[in-house]
Amino acid sequence: MLESLYWTRDSQTNTPDSYRDYLSRYPDGPHAAAASKGIEDLKRAEDQAKENQRFQEARNSSDEATLRAYLKEHPSGPEHDQIYGRLDDVIWGKTKTDDVASLRAYVEKMSDGKYVSQARQEIEKLTEAAKPSKPIEPTVDTRAEVLKLIERYVKAYNDTNIEELRQIWPGMDKKRISDMRQFFRIARNVQSSYRLLEEPRINGSEATVKIAQETTFVVEGRQQKQSSTLILTLKRAPGTSGGWEIRAVSGN
Numbered sequence: 297m298l299e300s301l302y303w304t305r306d307s308q309t310n311t312p313d314s315y316r317d318y319l320s321r322y323p324d325g326p327h328a329a330a331a332s333k334g335i336e337d338l339k340r341a342e343d344q345a346k347e348n349q350r351f352q353e354a355r356n357s358s359d360e361a362t363l364r365a366y367l368k369e370h371p372s373g374p375e376h377d378q379i380y381g382r383l384d385d386v387i388w389g390k391t392k393t394d395d396v397a398s399l400r401a402y403v404e405k406m407s408d409g410k411y412v413s414q415a416r417q418e419i420e421k422l423t424e425a426a427k428p429s430k431p432i433e434p435t436v437d438t439r440a441e442v443l444k445l446i447e448r449y450v451k452a453y454n455d456t457n458i459e460e461l462r463q464i465w466p467g468m469d470k471k472r473i474s475d476m477r478q479f480f481r482i483a484r485n486v487q488s489s490y491r492l493l494e495e496p497r498i499n500g501s502e503a504t505v506k507i508a509q510e511t512t513f514v515v516e517g518r519q520q521k522q523s524s525t526l527i528l529t530l531k532r533a534p535g536t537s538g539g540w541e542i543r544a545v546s547g548n
Contacts, residue, residue: 303327312338354379358386371458372477384409391415396422405462420534440497442503442530445540448526453488453511465542466514483513493525501532503540522548 299322306314307330315331322328341451354366355378363383370376388411390400399422406412445464452460458476462468480486488511505529511522518545525543526547533541 299325299327307334308332310334310338317346322496349377351375355382360386360413365400381410384411393418396426404541406464407466408452412466416534423534438498438503439496440500442505445530445542446505446507446528449542450488450490450509452487456483456486465545467543477504484515486511486513488512502543503520503530504528505530 302318302321303325306318307327312335313441315334318325319328320329336471337359350366354363357363360383363379363386366379367376367383371381374514382410384406387405388403388409396419399419402409403412403419410540448464452464458473458480461476462473487508490507491510493506493508496503506525506527509524509526513520513522524547526545529544531538
């Protein structure tokens with residue numbers, strides 16, 4: 297009867313301390329499991345309340361560092377998408393739409409933001425308006441630009457950096473993003489390298505590159521190797537640092 301009275305009192309109080317009080321008196325009592333579960337449920341509810349508060353604070357924030365910190369801790373999910381949208385609005389609000397450098401900075405930061413298309417259109421307009429009347433001979437080695445993009449692609453694998461991949465491949469579909477996130481989450485010591493199988497084929501604003509990619513990684517303590525033959529289709533992307541971005545990747 298005494299045990300039952302203590303349980304009635306402590307369960308109605310419904311706090312971690314009240315359940316601990318019961319467990320200290322009756323560690324093997326008939327309600328010990330329920331008391332332990334009560335503590336866990338209350339802790340879970342407290343953690344969820346804190347997480348909800350953090351989300352609300354981030355959603356109402358205009359501080360880029362705060363928003364990026366939340367996104368780093370929540371790499372996917374509906375909350376991630378909402379905060380990413382908030383970050384997009386904040387950065388675009390600070391962007392000077394009559395300044396090419398400011399527009400390019402936005403595109404670099406928010407490669408799949410909802411204002412990227414508008415930013416690139418403005419960059420193209422401003423760049424066209426600033427062109428001199430006399431033609432200037434190109435000074436950039438296009439082949440080197442293309443290979444630099446391939447090196448960024450492989451380095452992103454080595455760094456397990458999905459955001460870098462999304463910057464240089466803005467049209468990557470959701471399934472591939474999800475698959476890469478899963479791979480980067482479970483793989484350790486990722487080391488990727490490539491070699492050209494053919495010289496890059498460059499035709500104006502488009503290019504194709506055929507490479508052999510070899511990736512070694514460790515999963516559950518076991519080292520594994522993956523070899524792939526890939527064809528990367530590239531296109532010129534005004535406003536990006538390298539001038540090119542990936543449009544598609546095919547192969548096995």
